[in-house]
Amino acid sequence: MKENGYSAILLKKAIELINTLDTKALVIIGIQPKNLLKMKIPVVIIGNEAEEKPANFHYLRLPLSLGTKNLVNLASSFMITNEIIHEKDLFVYVTPSSLGIRRAEKTVKAKDEFFLQIEHIFREVLELAIELSLEGREGKPVGTIFVIGDTRNVIRHSYQMVPNPFKGYKINILDRSTREIIKEFAFLDGAFVINKSGRVLCAGRYLDIDLKKTAVRIPSGLGSRHLAAAGISKLTKAIAITVSESGVVRVFKNGKIIFEYNPRLD
Incomplete structure (x- = not known):
């Protein structure tokens, strides 16, 4: 999962969705934001950690080879487990080539440990x-x-x-x-x-x-x-x-x- 020229555009669109809908979190997969926006909602980044680390940012060092579907599912389970958001809450996810909206649910068998x-x-x-x-x-x-x-x-x-x-x-x-x-x-x-x-x-x-x-x-x-x-x-x-x-x-x-x-x- 490599970054491409669309990453910045998709990330901008994700922010627009968040401002339009009642979403509770943003999940960023395989993108390294150069200028972290001052988000009010929790942000989960899957991939390398950013230089700036605001308090509402969370990092999951999962291999990107798991694929978008499973990384989104794991992020959903992670957020529910850590009480970042609640089950059925809406969240937005963005990758270098896709953008989507999901309701939080525990679809992957992954325990806290x-x-x-x-x-x-x-x-x-x-x-x-x-x-x-x-x-x-x-x-x-x-x-x-x-x-x-x-x-x-x-x-x-x-x-x-x-x-x-x-x-x-x-x-x-x-x-x-x-x-x-x-x-x-x-x-x-x-x-x-x-x-x-x-x-x-x-x-x-x-x-x-x-x-x-x-x-x-x-x-x-x-x-x-x-x-x-x-x-x-x-x-x-x-x-x-x-x-x-x-x-x-x-x-x-x-x-x-x-x-x-x-x-x-x-």
Whole structure:
């Protein structure tokens, strides 16, 4: 989602809509306003933070690859969750190529904890998970797990199923040129383990969870991959992101699903 020559025009039109209708917020996606207007209503910016940060401005560091529909849905859930606006309130959203009006509603399965996790490493892994959901590997669906943070305890509660392809290499999720390398190993059974700096420590890691002792509960229909992700997120301080073969991306923290999204339905 790149800015173009229409961004300033669309943003101006969004302001006109706000002044005409009884709207309660403005959501700006993928546009960096050069001169922030003195808005009286709350403004949610998805993308990079602006230099000026008025008190009524809120920032969501979500990957723009989620697409407009889902970013608007997440912004809606975020505003309701944080009591910025109320359910059924009108808000305006604007992107570099579109402008729209929505009523606030919680249409995305995202809990409060999800919005608190949107740091740079988490964001990069989430974006990679979404890419895997959409692209698969060689055009075929692929399921995998990414475990982020608290690596010492994660390693203690897991073991290597196959030789670790990342041993001795400094492959970092922040280096976009390594994405294809990581995707190549998504076919391995087991999990990727990524430290808090973004380095991929291993792939093909079996999460050795005693589910009876851990006592995690997940919705019926979800299999061992999701049980393992829930279990490791409860046993450690790590966050787990799963990609199912049906394309659904889920985020687990403290043994619970805090985010659920299917990019293929966008």
